[in-house]
Amino acid sequence: MISKSSVITTLFIDLDDTLYPASSGxxxxxxxxxxxxxxxxxxxxxxxxxxxxxxxxxxxxxxxxxxxxxxxxxxxxxxxxxHDVPVHEHLTPDRRLREVLSAYPQQKIILTNADTRHAQRVIQALELENLFQQIIDIRAIAPFCKPQEGAFTTALRLAHESDPAYCLVIDDAPRNLLAARQLGFHVALVAEPPVRPEPGFPAITRLSDLPAIFPCDHLERP
Ligand SMILES: [Mg+2]
Missing domain, CATH: 1.10.150.450 (DNA polymerase; domain 1)
Known part of the structure; x- marks a missing residue:
């Protein structure tokens, strides 16, 4: 659970195996x-x-x-x-996720080691268009990539945030979350069973379960 007293203004959401379940293939x-x-x-x-x-x-x-x-x-x-893979054959529109993410007032940013074109195809297949203010891809964070510190500090700058304590990083890769947490970001793990969540990370099975560990009513920064 993300502490109720935390004020969070930006959600950095990973793409592959986070925005859609790993079991999609x-x-x-x-x-x-x-x-x-x-x-x-x-x-x-x-x-x-x-x-x-x-x-x-x-x-x-x-x-x-x-x-x-x-x-x-x-x-x-x-x-x-x-990224030349038939995304549309494996992903279907996710209405529940759209509803859940829409309820969060924070700016929502895709932060991915893939490229923007792939991210857009995934977003389209899931029918999550117009939900994200930015896609920060591997080119935008060059020469870095997650889990390198430079990837997260670049993302912070591109998101116009000055303090990682106002940001939540959501990812399926524990090593990305470890790095982000060390820099002062809040973190949340998306892990489908039978993956055992690493101890210490607030964890959910699907991204649409986010309200279970991070209620939507966290206030925006005054
Ligand atoms: Mg991933």
């Missing part, structure tokens, strides 16, 4: 496209690509930042290739 399709990119464009051995991807993700924050550092890949080409 969209992110695993993107992961497969990343593997394919590494095999087809960079000649990684197919049987090693999953392990190399995981290690790049660990070291550089995202596979893309790792491939940029090692191979100087073209960012636009990579982002278009990996």
């Amino acid at each position: 969209v992110w695993s399709l993107i992961r497969q496209r990343i593997d394919r990119y590494m095999v087809e464009r960079l000649n990684y051995p197919p049987d090693q690509v999953a392990a190399i991807r995981a290690s790049l993700f660990q070291t550089y924050g995202t596979t893309m930042r790792g491939l940029q550092a090692i191979h100087q890949i073209d960012e636009a080409d990579f982002l278009a290739f990996v």
